[in-house]
Amino acid sequence: MEQKKSNKVIKIILLILVIAIVVGLIIYLIPIMKGISTEEGRLAFKQKIDDLGFLGILVLFLLQLAQIVLVILPGEPLEIMAGMCYGTIGGTIFIFASVFITTTIIYFLVKKYGKKALYQSFKKEKIDKIENSKAFKNPKTVETVLIILFAIPGTPKDLLTYIGGLLPINYIKFVLIGTFARFPSVISSTIAGDNIIQGKIGIVAWAYGISFALTAIIIFLINKFDKSKATKDALNSLK
Secondary structure, eight states, X not given: OHHHHHHHHHHHHHHHHHHHHHHHHHHHHHHHHTTTTSHHHHXXXXXXXXXXXXXXXXXXXXXXXXXXXXXXXXXXXXXXXXXXXXXXXXHHHHHHHHHHHHHHHHXXXXXXXXXXXXXXXXXXXXXXXXXXXXXXXXXXXXXXXXXXXXXXXXXXXXXXXXXXXXXXXOHHHHHHHHHHTXXXXXXXXXXXXXXXXXXXXXXXXXXXXXXXXHHHHHHHHHHHHOTTOHHHHHHHHHO
């Protein structure tokens, strides 16, 4: 009981810190964001980011860490922000690096403390349902299933990150899958952010349109060729 109270206090403190950081960033960037529709405004925004230097990278990383650890923030806005700040390539590298680090931390925490660590953020019934799913228990299918789930935009990737330590898959494979299988979602968002800052709104629509089309194709192929129904079973266990 005392441990649970302590964990809740820590999460509340972290949440307050995250809110403070977000509010601080908003206050700092709002004046310049108002002019982002003009070339002068976009140049001023980039200058603000450049002025932040390493602090800007650190703040964005802390937000990424909070997004995964606290499971309260959607990932896409951070990916778009990374694209706006560091371009498509730089933003994608930044997201991959930060996800790799946070996924590693969470993987070993779950390995050390087991399912009890997950019950602080997720319902026990949900974790048990996932752990008992045939798709996640089978070493022969779990890697393929994870690749598909991480690649599909909209799946609960934070939850998938947490359950890695419970699955029949080693650390290297899980972290590589959990990082790089996100590529379709990450690249579309960083492209969007990069082109927003350049005022190329049409390319933003194309980026997301292609991402949604790829998602539809992946789901179609799953329905058509997944004879073992492993991916469907995994998706059902995540609902």
